[in-house]
Amino acid sequence: MDDFVVIDIGGIHSIAVDFCNCHHVRPHTSQLLRAGLYPATTKNPRTAATFRVLDHFHMLSFMSKISRFEFYGALSRLIDNTGTSPPPYRYTAFMHMIREWRHLTLLKRSGRGHDPAGVEGTKEGECAVLCPACPQPGRNLPENWEDAPDHKQWLYTLFLGIDANFCLKRLDISNDVRDPGFNHGYAYIVEEKTFKAYLQEYDSKVPPEPPTTCNNYDAIKSANSRGGKGLASSGAGTVDCSRHDMKQPVSVGDLQKGERYVNMDYIYLSSLRQNSPKRIVVSYDIACQWTRNLFQRCDIYPPNSIHTFAINYLIPKFHLPAHQPSCHTTYSFNYTPDVGRTDGEAPERGWAAMNPVANSTKEMGPGSQRDTLNDHFGDINWRKVTGMAGTLFRRAMEAIDERAKQVMAFTEFDTTLPVESTSQWTLMVQAWEMDPTQPNPFDCTERRITEHAVRLELARDDASSIKDLSQVVHEHMPPSLLLTQGLELEEQQCHLRTDAKVLGSHSTDLQIAKVIERANRLKRQIDAWASIQHLYMPAIAQLCTPDESDTLTSAVKGELFLPSQVLDCVPVSQDLLEFEWRLRFAQAHDVLHDIRRLILVRSQIRNLVLGVQARIDNNVSKYREFRTALVRLARPLGKVGWDSEIQVLQDQDVRGLAARESGSSEGRVAMSWIWRTGEGSGDFDPAGPRMQEALRIEWCRSRARAHRWQEECLLLQEEMRRVKDFFSWEEKKWVERAEQVGPTLEPVLAEGLHAYAHRQAVIRDRLRTHCELVWKDIPVAMAKGPGLPEGPDGQKYCIECH
Incomplete structure (x- = not known):
C-alpha cells in the first residue's frame, strides 16, 4: 500500500515521502501522480506540486x-512574508511542471489519451477548440448541404478575419534547440519547422510589394517594419472566425519584420487547409492591397487550395473609414450581400484579450511562448463556446428588433418614390452585387474636397518624414494619425452623447448596458490615445485634472485637448495646428455635402421627415463645431479668405433649393449659400441628376440596411442549428471514445478513460440542452414582424423590387 504525506495547497515545503516497494511496485512518478502530486522529473523525482x-x-x-514568477512569489510570501525563513527555491521546477501541465491538459481534453495512435498520431489542428457555430461539413451541416439551392448556399458561408498584433513580440532569447516546444502544430500556432523552411525558401521568390494605391496606414506599416532590433519576432499574425471571435486551427504565426505578405499568406493558406466550405468571406484591414497579387503569389507557393473556394475579400467596418473613398463601397460589409451584420473586427477583440499576456511571453524562449499562447488561445475559444447560448440569443433579439425597423423604414421610403426610378435602381444595384465591375450605385460622382483625400496626403507626408528617424516621436503613431484618431474619438463622443440623452427611466437594462459598454470601450480608447498625445503635446499635462466622475460621464464629457482647443493655453507646434486645420477644413466640406444631400432627400420623403431631419440637425451641429475649430486655428496659421467658402451656418440657411427664408415673398426668394459653395455645388436642380443621385444613394443605403438585418436573422437561425448539431456530434464522438477503450488496458486506467469520456459527453449534452432552453422562444420571434422571407421557394427578401 502506498504511503504518502499530504501537503497543503498554499505552500512550498520540504517533506518526507515513503514510496511503496512491494512486489507490485510502480514507478515513483506513477505513485506520485496517483496521490495527486505532479513530479518535476520522470527519474528519481525530488520535487512535486499538487494537482x-x-x-x-x-x-x-x-x-x-x-505570470508564473508572480504566482510563485505569492506562494513564497504565503509561507514567509518576513524574508527571515524563505522556503527552498523551486521556481525552475515549477516552470517545468506548469508547462508540462498545460500541454498534457490540452492533449487530454482533445481525446488524445483515448486514441490508440497517442500523441505521435496527433494531426494538425486536432487539439484546437473548434467554433460550434461555423460551418463544418460532417459535424454540423446537413448531409446534402453542397446540393442546396443557390438561394440557400450563402447560409453555409465561412467568415474569416485576418490581422496582425505587434504586442505579441518575443525578444531574441534562447532558440528552438535549447527551448523546443511540446506543441507541433497540434492547436493554433503553425508548426515551426515547416513555417521556417517555407520562409527560407519563398521569402526571396515572392515579388516585392507594389506601391500602395490606398491610404491604408502606410506610415504605421513603415514604422512597424523598423522594429526588429533585439527581437526574434516582431509580433504575430492570425486568422479568426470573424462572426464568433474564435481562433482557427493552425492559423497563428510569428512575424519577423512588420506585416509582410509572405508571412500572412502562409498563415492564411494554413487556415484554409483546415476548412472545406465552398464559400468564404475574408476580412483584412489591408485587403484592398493584400489581394492585388494574392493569387499570383499563391501560384509560387507549394500546392494549396485557394483556387477551390469562392472567396470574397472585405475590410473590417472600423478600419474602412481610414481607406480611400473607392474602398468604402467595394470592400464594405454594409453594402455586400450575404454577410448579415458581420463587422470583420473579430481579431481585434481577440488581441485585446491576449495583450495582457505579452509582458510575460515576450521574455520566454520560442517553445515556451508558443505553448503558452496555444493554451491561452484554447481557453479563450472554450469560453466563447460556453457563452454561445447567451451570445447568439442577444444577437438574435437585437436582429429581430432592427430588422423590423429597417424594413419598415425602407418600405416607407420606397413607396414615396416613382416606380420607374426604384425599378431602375434595383436592376443597377443587383447588377453591381453580381458583378462589382459594374457601375457602383452607392458612389457619388460629385467632386469635392474630402477628409479621406486629406488623410491620404497626410499619410504620404508622414511616410516621408519617417525616413528621417530624428523626426519620429512615436514609431506607431505619426502626428497626422494622432489627430485623425483624435477627431474620430471626438465623433464617437458626439454619438455616445446623443444616445445617452435618449436613456430615461423607461429604458431597459439591455439599452443601458449597451451604452455603458460603449462608454467603457471609448474611455479605454481615449486613455490609450492620450498617453501618446502627451509625447507630442507635453504641455497639456498642466491642464489635466483627476477625473473622479463615472465612466459614462468621463467618456462623454472628457476633454481631448486637441490643438484647436488648447492653443490659447499651452504652446502647440505649427505642424499639429496645420494638420488639424487641413482635416477640419475637409470635414466641413464633407458635412456640407451631407447636409445638401439630406435636404434633397427630405424634400422627397414626407413620412420619414423626422428621421432625416435628425440627421440634418446632427450634421449642422458638427459643421458648426468644425468651423469654430477652424476660426481658432486660422489666426496662428495666418489663414485668410477661407471663410467665404466655409461660412457661418444659420438655421435659415439650412433650406432647400426652392425654399425661401421665413417672412420673404416669392419674388424675393434667394438660394441659400450652402448650394453655391464647393466644387460642382451650382449644379443642383430639384428635377436634375444631382437630385436623382442623392435619392438613389440614400435608397440604396436604406435597402442595404434592411437586407443586412434580414440576412442576420437568417444567419443566426442557421448558426443556432449548427451549434446544437455540433454539440450532438461532439457528444457522440466522446461516447465512441468511451466504447473504444481497449479491454487489454489495465482496469484502473480503462476505468479512468471510460469515465472521463462519458463526463465530456455529458458536458456536451448539457451545453446543447442549455442552448435549447435559452433559444426556445427565438423561432417564434423570428417568424413575426416585417421583413420575413416569404413563399415556398425560400425567397430571400420580401422587400425586393422585381
Missing part, C-alpha cells in the same frame, strides 16, 4: 494573466 496548485495557477493565469 490543485497547478490547476489553480492554470485557471488564474487565464483570468488574471498572472
